Amino acid sequence: MLDANRYKCCYCGAYVSVCPTCSSMELMETWIEVSQGCKDCSVCTKICPVGALEAEV
Amino acid sequence: MRCDVVVVGAGPGGSMAAKAAAMAGLDVIMLEKRQEIGDPVRCAEGVSKASLKEFLPSIDPRWIAADVKGAKLYAPDGTCLTMSEDKAGAEVGYVLERKVFDRSLAAEAAKSGARIMVKTRATGLLFKDGKICGVKTIRFGEALDIESHIVIGADGVESKVGRWAGIDTTLKPKDISTCAQFLVEDKSIDSNYCEFYFGNRIAPGGYIWVFPKGDNLANVGIGIVGSKSEPGLPTKLITNFVQERFPKGKAVEMVVGGDPVAGVMETTTADGVMLVGDAAHHTDALTGGGILNAMRAGVIAGEVAAKAIAAGDVTKAGLKEYEDRWRAAISRNLERSYEYKEFLLKLTDEDLNKLLGPLAAEDISKMDLRGMIRLMFKLNPKLLWELRQLVV
Numbered sequence: 001m002l003d004a005n006r007y008k009c010c011y012c013g014a015y016v017s018v019c020p021t022c023s024s025m026e027l028m029e030t031w032i033e034v035s036q037g038c039k040d041c042s043v044c045t046k047i048c049p050v051g052a053l054e055a056e057v
Numbered sequence: 058m059r060c061d062v063v064v065v066g067a068g069p070g071g072s073m074a075a076k077a078a079a080m081a082g083l084d085v086i087m088l089e090k091r092q093e094i095g096d097p098v099r100c101a102e103g104v105s106k107a108s109l110k111e112f113l114p115s116i117d118p119r120w121i122a123a124d125v126k127g128a129k130l131y132a133p134d135g136t137c138l139t140m141s142e143d144k145a146g147a148e149v150g151y152v153l154e155r156k157v158f159d160r161s162l163a164a165e166a167a168k169s170g171a172r173i174m175v176k177t178r179a180t181g182l183l184f185k186d187g188k189i190c191g192v193k194t195i196r197f198g199e200a201l202d203i204e205s206h207i208v209i210g211a212d213g214v215e216s217k218v219g220r221w222a223g224i225d226t227t228l229k230p231k232d233i234s235t236c237a238q239f240l241v242e243d244k245s246i247d248s249n250y251c252e253f254y255f256g257n258r259i260a261p262g263g264y265i266w267v268f269p270k271g272d273n274l275a276n277v278g279i280g281i282v283g284s285k286s287e288p289g290l291p292t293k294l295i296t297n298f299v300q301e302r303f304p305k306g307k308a309v310e311m312v313v314g315g316d317p318v319a320g321v322m323e324t325t326t327a328d329g330v331m332l333v334g335d336a337a338h339h340t341d342a343l344t345g346g347g348i349l350n351a352m353r354a355g356v357i358a359g360e361v362a363a364k365a366i367a368a369g370d371v372t373k374a375g376l377k378e379y380e381d382r383w384r385a386a387i388s389r390n391l392e393r394s395y396e397y398k399e400f401l402l403k404l405t406d407e408d409l410n411k412l413l414g415p416l417a418a419e420d421i422s423k424m425d426l427r428g429m430i431r432l433m434f435k436l437n438p439k440l441l442w443e444l445r446q447l448v449v
């Protein structure tokens with residue numbers, strides 16, 4: 001699963017737009033949610049402008 | 058709860074759609090998941106004066122942080138080209154205060170009769186007999202269904218309305234610009250010009266901007282295509298740039314965001330649904346500018362919603378006028394910008410110097426972007442051969 005560092009996150013929502021599974025990522029104000037639907041494709045990790053998303057190994 | 062049209066998202070696209078639909082006599086609800094419209098900002102806030110005035114003939118001075126004379130373009134080797142404000146494209150002219158601007162647009166929609174619901178997040182579409190008939194929301198933590206004839210998805214880069222309606226709006230990494238920006242305070246900021254810096258070392262597959270905001274402040278930001286990015290790269294690169302360009306500068310705010318640079322979508326409508334603005338990839342792929350296109354599409358969507366409801370046909374076919382009108386207005390430019398972007402991605406810094414350098418000896422002050430590209434083509438036919446069909 002994806003690891004979202006909420007202390008780094010600047011809650012821009014960019015990652016949602018590249019996520020191939022529409023329902024697995026969501027931004028609510030300053031809260032980023034990654035659900036079980038995440039396919040670990042890591043596309044969003046490259047997009048995050050602050051490096052707050054990491055694929056868990 | 059019931060209404061004629063639900064608009065999801067209270068950015069410039071949503072507010073203009075809500076206002077246009079309400080002015081046409083519809084019962085409109087505009088939802089915004091945040092508690093404050095316009096905040097946090099995800100924008101460099103540049104717009105062309107002439108185009109903004111097309112939508113808003115009376116400009117409220119509180120929206121404008123700076124009124125610039127033009128743009129300065131810097132090649133990787135430091136060569137500087139100066140363009141006048143009215144020729145430099147849709148992002149140069151005024152630098153807005155979007156926290157104020159976005160709220161004003163929403164307030165205008167409210168004055169026209171639209172209901173605004175903040176801290177209300179659309180979580181899915183409602184269906185009845187297989188047809189879309191509104192949105193499911195969470196409002197202050199409670200579920201609330203809102204039935205409507207039409208849903209306008211103005212939910213920005215993170216749009217889900219389209220995907221819920223079966224329109225694939227997922228962006229490929231090469232079709233999103235990942236951005237970071239500081240609001241920098243520094244005495245050396247030139248309040249007359251928006252600056253653009255190019256080069257693969259400082260901004261691979263993108264550019265850096267410095268947009269003045271008055272009082273020695275400027276939005277200093279970077280956008281790079283996702284396919285050339287890596288985790289946190291935009292923030293690292295813009296931090297380096299600020300240290301080099303404004304060694305004594307102080308960052309007083311930080312902005313991050315994603316910007317579609319994806320070209321024209323095949324469809325932006327489904328039965329009962331229209332997408333506008335970033336949700337419909339209406340952003341210019343070359344510049345990343347999307348405020349004005351979102352507003353333009355919003356107005357069209359609001360007007361078409363009224364006609365379709367009056368005609369009793371909110372199917373995709375009934376909403377065709379929306380597709381036709383926004384495409385007639387902006388799709389040619391979007392397509393062209395996408396091809397320019399794709400081409401520019403292939404250029405080395407040496408190529409960029411070769412392209413921009415010779416322009417320094419020409420008078421380009423009154424030339425628009427197309428005129429400049431035409432001139433570049435004349436001066437560098439070999440390098441720009443791929444773009445020849447766009448230059449004519």
Ligand SMILES: Cc1cc2nc3c(=O)[nH]c(=O)nc-3n(C[C@H](O)[C@H](O)[C@H](O)COP(=O)(O)OP(=O)(O)OC[C@H]3O[C@@H](n4cnc5c(N)ncnc54)[C@H](O)[C@@H]3O)c2cc1C
Nearest residue numbers: 066068069070090101102103179213314334335346347348
């Ligand atoms: C760093 C950066 C710099 C930019 N600089 C410029 C520039 O200088 N000039 C320019 O013209 N453009 C610029 N842009 C692009 C510009 O910001 C966008 O094109 C513009 O904001 C699009 O307007 P919109 O109404 O489509 O979407 P947005 O302004 O993004 O508004 C969408 C709204 O929908 C809300 N929302 C999302 N999901 C939901 C949901 N499920 N329920 C309820 N609400 C929801 C969001 O919270 C948001 O408020 C920039 C973008 C970035 C990221």
